[in-house]
Amino acid sequence: MTAVLDCRRVRKVFRGTVVLDDLTLTVAENEVVVLIGASGSGKSTLLRCVNLLETVDDGTIHLDGVDITDPKIDADRVRRRIGLVFQAYNLFPHLSVLDNVTLAPRRVHRLSSTEATERAMALLNRIGLTAKAKEFPDRLSGGQQQRVAIVRALATSPRLLLLDEVTSALDPELVGEVLDLIRDLKGTTTMLIATHEMAFARQVADRVCFLDGGTIHEQGPPEQVLGSPEQARTRRFLHRIIGLPAG
Amino acid sequence: MTTVSALQRERLAYRRRQSVLSVAVAAASTAVVGVVVVVAVTGAPGWDRVRATFFNGAIARDALPDVLVGLWLNIRLLAVCAIGALLLGLGLAVLRTLRAPVFFPLRALAASYTYLFRGTPLLIVLYLLTFGVPGLRLRGTPSLLVLGGIALVIVYAAYIAEVFRAGIESVHPSQRAAARSLGLTYRQTMRHVVLPQAIRRVAPPLLNDLVALQKDVGLISLAGPIDAIRVAQIQTAEHYNFTPYIVAGVLFVLLAIPLIAVTDWVTVRAARRQSAEGTP
Numbered sequence: 001m002t003a004v005l006d007c008r009r010v011r012k013v014f015r016g017t018v019v020l021d022d023l024t025l026t027v028a029e030n031e032v033v034v035l036i037g038a039s040g041s042g043k044s045t046l047l048r049c050v051n052l053l054e055t056v057d058d059g060t061i062h063l064d065g066v067d068i069t070d071p072k073i074d075a076d077r078v079r080r081r082i083g084l085v086f087q088a089y090n091l092f093p094h095l096s097v098l099d100n101v102t103l104a105p106r107r108v109h110r111l112s113s114t115e116a117t118e119r120a121m122a123l124l125n126r127i128g129l130t131a132k133a134k135e136f137p138d139r140l141s142g143g144q145q146q147r148v149a150i151v152r153a154l155a156t157s158p159r160l161l162l163l164d165e166v167t168s169a170l171d172p173e174l175v176g177e178v179l180d181l182i183r184d185l186k187g188t189t190t191m192l193i194a195t196h197e198m199a200f201a202r203q204v205a206d207r208v209c210f211l212d213g214g215t216i217h218e219q220g221p222p223e224q225v226l227g228s229p230e231q232a233r234t235r236r237f238l239h240r241i242i243g244l245p246a247g
Numbered sequence: 248m249t250t251v252s253a254l255q256r257e258r259l260a261y262r263r264r265q266s267v268l269s270v271a272v273a274a275a276s277t278a279v280v281g282v283v284v285v286v287a288v289t290g291a292p293g294w295d296r297v298r299a300t301f302f303n304g305a306i307a308r309d310a311l312p313d314v315l316v317g318l319w320l321n322i323r324l325l326a327v328c329a330i331g332a333l334l335l336g337l338g339l340a341v342l343r344t345l346r347a348p349v350f351f352p353l354r355a356l357a358a359s360y361t362y363l364f365r366g367t368p369l370l371i372v373l374y375l376l377t378f379g380v381p382g383l384r385l386r387g388t389p390s391l392l393v394l395g396g397i398a399l400v401i402v403y404a405a406y407i408a409e410v411f412r413a414g415i416e417s418v419h420p421s422q423r424a425a426a427r428s429l430g431l432t433y434r435q436t437m438r439h440v441v442l443p444q445a446i447r448r449v450a451p452p453l454l455n456d457l458v459a460l461q462k463d464v465g466l467i468s469l470a471g472p473i474d475a476i477r478v479a480q481i482q483t484a485e486h487y488n489f490t491p492y493i494v495a496g497v498l499f500v501l502l503a504i505p506l507i508a509v510t511d512w513v514t515v516r517a518a519r520r521q522s523a524e525g526t527p
Contacts, residue, residue, distance in 0.1 A: 051428050053424055053427065053428065076427075076430055076431075076432050077430075079427060079428055079429070079430045080429075080430030081430075082428070083428070083429075084425075084428040086421065086424070086425065088421060090421045090422060090424065090425035091425075092422065092425070092426075092440055092444075093444065094443045094444050094447060095443075103429065103431070103439060103440075104429035104430055104431060107431060107435050107439060108429065108430040108431055108435070109430075152429070153428075153429070156429065156430065
């Protein structure tokens with residue numbers, strides 16, 4: 001079986017700074033892979049490269065066996081099959097919650113308005129926000145906005161869901177509701193998640209990858225990478241984040 | 248009923264006294280300024296003469312019907328020119344934001360256009376079109392009114408294009424990223440995400456440009472069509488009295504007030520709809 005996502009020796013350079021350095025990573029169907037690492041380690045850049053918001057400088061990325069780094073590929077078609085959720089939600093402030101969710105299904109996937117609305121309301125029901133469907137995003141709390149953003153990304157049934165530090169902009173008390181939703185998606189959605197929430201990584205990840213200097217230094221089941229890391233730099237990072245003995 | 252502490256009652260009383268005081272101060276200073284202005288103007292040595300030549304009631308009543316007929320032309324011209332300038336301006340603004348190399352000529356053309364016509368005085372464009380174009384003696388040359396309207400659209404579209412472009416560029420790049428990540432194409436992102444936000448944001452300066460256009464529509468009188476200003480000019484020459492110009496001026500102000508009021512209302516409503524606090 002081919003992996004949903006297959007990144008091989010991906011390289012990305014911003015003005016002479018190597019952000020991704022021959023990074024190789026595969027994500028299987030319905031697998032949840034969590035990327036951890038310090039700010040600037042390349043987590044967000046990798047997600048943006050996978051979604052073709054950035055162009056890689058070398059290496060290949062395959063989605064369902066198709067090379068999406070081929071310059072001849074139609075980027076819009078690729079993005080239709082990938083959902084991306086941002087740290088700052090990036091909901092459209094001029095559209096109601098419902099219109100935020102139905103925009104892509106209607107305009108990109110050509111669903112009828114009724115069908116798109118039906119599916120959107122079902123998704124909003126799942127996150128308990130049907131009552132807010134007609135509201136504008138600014139009327140929602142950060143946690144509610146981020147859950148709408150996740151639902152918006154899910155509305156087009158993407159093959160792969162990318163989550164970029166989705167709880168970093170939230171008050172601590174609102175983090176839980178967003179993580180609950182993501183935990184709910186586990187098992188039915190292929191996800192690549194960049195996060196600073198180690199406890200969450202431990203709960204939701206099938207595999208944790210530690211990034212440093214634009215490459216993966218250590219990966220494996222969460223209890224291994226987060227509990228007894230083999231690499232000295234992983235231990236140093238976890239020591240700073242969660243106070244694991246640097247040993 | 249919750250009981251209010253003595254301290255809070257004292258504070259409320261103090262604030263009430265302060266607001267009564269500030270209303271009184273405002274009223275007094277307005278009265279003083281008003282009296283000074285009236286005394287200065289009516290007390291001027293030439294006031295009687297000025298009043299007779301600019302504010303003659305009988306002549307105003309006499310001129311009003313014809314000036315109103317002329318104003319109707321201004322209003323129709325304004326409506327057509329406003330729509331034309333908005334559409335052309337929006338088109339130019341969108342062309343200037345295109346990034347693909349294939350669009351380079353269009354982008355360059357749109358940029359040169361805004362540079363050229365923001366720099367050219369409206370009057371010269373108006374003369375070129377209304378006197379120059381008919382001089383070519385081509386078959387099917389439109390009327391002076393249409394040519395004058397085209398001159399207004401050409402010049403105002405250049406300003407409006409820059410207002411639209413500022414609006415487009417003020418939409419945060421993360422909004423485009425979000426739209427593109429959902430699979431929307433460049434065109435769909437522009438149409439459904441960027442432009443709706445951009446237009447809302449620039450609605451006040453746009454309507455401001457339309458108020459300016461509304462006044463400049465009167466310049467068409469220089470080319471010949473009988474609009475409100477032209478009627479006032481004719482009447483002024485007939486009566487040897489400037490009152491018809493004042494009549495036209497007052498009508499122009501009255502025409503602008505609804506447009507200005509709509510601008511404010513649109514701005515406030517857009518701000519309220521998008522903000523949880525209900526304040527812009």
